[in-house]
Amino acid sequence: MQARAKRLLAFVCMTALVLLFSTHNVSAKKTTQYPKSYDLRAHGMVTPVRFQKDAGLCWAFAATSAMESNALMKGLGTYDLSEVHLAYFSLTGVTKPLPGLEGDVLTFTGNKPWYQYGGYSGFATVHLMNGYGAVPESVAPLSMLPSQPSQSLATGHAVLSLTGTKEIKASNKNAVKQAIMTTGALVCGTHFSRNGSAYYNAKTGALYVNKKKNLDHDITIVGWDDNYPRSNFGTTKPKQDGAWLCKNCWGSSWGNKGYFWLSYEDVPSQQDTCYAYEVEKATPSLYIYQHDGGYALYGYEHCTDMANVFTAVSNTTLLRVSNYLEPTSGTLTIYKQDKKNAPGSGEKLLSQHFSTSTTGYRTFLLKQPVSLKKGERFTILFSFDRPTFAYTDYDDIGDWYIDSDITAKSGQSFVKLTDEDWFTDATWNLRMKGYAFLQ
Incomplete structure (x- = not known):
């Protein structure tokens, strides 16, 4: 028998990149010609900018943003999904698991409150694919912190269910563009400090990191501009024009009304894997x-x-x-x-x-x-x-x-x-x- 192979998934937290387990990723090559610029907002396929406040839940905000965008792409309606519900049950588990998952136990062992820890799209994906679904913000609003959702809310409140994901190397520009146009906003990791960054030009809302850095923040990519000027970036500039249009979760008063530009050449994000989410309306039966x-x-x-x-x-x-x-x-x-x-x-x-x-x-x-x-x-x-x-x-x-x-x-x-x-x-x-x- 051949030995078990261990694959590694990147885990995004608010302070460091933690490598937990490994995955191999291959993206299909496309020959489609793409427009020089594209903005999901112009097509009504992005929900409003949210604000994570002091919680370390950027990964959950990015995941719900991507799911909300896909729901709009599919004509399912406009949703405001609960990041707290997704993060809490993804990190701490469900005490009464769904049939077939009895005995599969997730235990939170951190020494700080659960919402101060980071997460990863892979956690959200497994939790959602296990059938727990995404619930409205009203079921478990961000304002409830530092309290936590009741275990009684783990099931029975889903409005959207996850049916699939697409994992695409951020360095594969055409594959990322294809996914944006067909499935909506994509989750991607960046190196970005809320306390300020030497790599971020606050005047233009443009980010470019020219060296390997830990992925410490998740955002969603909602468009691009192949001609976005390299001169708009900070002291260190990329070699070429071009950037991704990104939605952040630090409120609409930050950046360009909650959005910023990420250079195509940004080194940390180019090492990451983007996640596209496919959803449908939840079917309780x-x-x-x-x-x-x-x-x-x-x-x-x-x-x-x-x-x-x-x-x-x-x-x-x-x-x-x-x-x-x-x-x-x-x-x-x-x-x-x-x-x-x-x-x-x-x-x-x-x-x-x-x-x-x-x-x-x-x-x-x-x-x-x-x-x-x-x-x-x-x-x-x-x-x-x-x-x-x-x-x-x-x-x-x-x-x-x-x-x-x-x-x-x-x-x-x-x-x-x-x-x-x-x-x-x-x-x-x-x-x-x-x-x-x-x-």
Whole structure:
């Protein structure tokens, strides 16, 4: 058996870049010609600037801003989502987890209030994909700090659900532009101090850092100008014109009414991965079959097939599945699982092609609903055209201020690597889910 490969995700906090776990990121190349300048505000696809005040929640403000923008892009309406709700439950966990996540426990271990710590888009993504959803600001407003939301608010109040993410290297200018035009505002990390920065020109609202620095602040990119003058930056200037238009979360009295320009050549942000969020209106009756409640992101290289096995909790109509994938393609198959044999050995209920061009969570609508009876075991199986990386959760996240513990069981998730047989383990689960209506 090949050794587990550990991937690393960048973790943005208010004071430093903390490396927790690793991810590989590939962005699809586009040949589309893009306009010289673009501004989502001109198309009504950005919500108002918010103010995080003294809370270290820039990452949550950026995530909600991106989700609100995507909702506008999809014609779902205008939302003001709660950053406090997202951050609190992403960092401290849910005491009564959703079905399938029992035993997966997130514990906050910091010695300061939770809202004074930073976070990362990956935390928000896992929490939202686990089915907890985004709630209105009125449910858990910023004004409630230093109090915290009641655990009774963890579920039952979502207005938007996350269906997928696109992770795009900030250095891939065309891919970033493509994502802005198709999905809305993107989360990106920068090096930026609220107490002032030698790299920021306050007169023009322009930021350029010419050396490697810690990513300490999340913002959202909402547009660009290829001809933005290099002369508008501070004492140290980039070599070329051009900048991203960015929305901050320090109120509308800061910068250019809450916005600023970030040079295309800014060194710290070029090392980051941008996040695009795909949302839909929340459907409370939609049941999620899932095993993966942990935050750590590990996995196996050279994966040719992966599968999750579930047991129908009631008469079930399976509608779609999701998975965390690198750019790949292959065949998605649903089986009625034989109890004694490996995945794919039972009755085939559905088979269809799938593909994805960016790293991240992707939800696939089944070409037809799959009906299952209560108690029947079924398998969701992905077979890849070429070996890829199989992402899993894991019972480890490092000695930081959150501790992620999972309860995995052998026989829940299976992986097949090149020239090897299926194997399963009691220390991890695949990031694969099924979405269904129960009868």
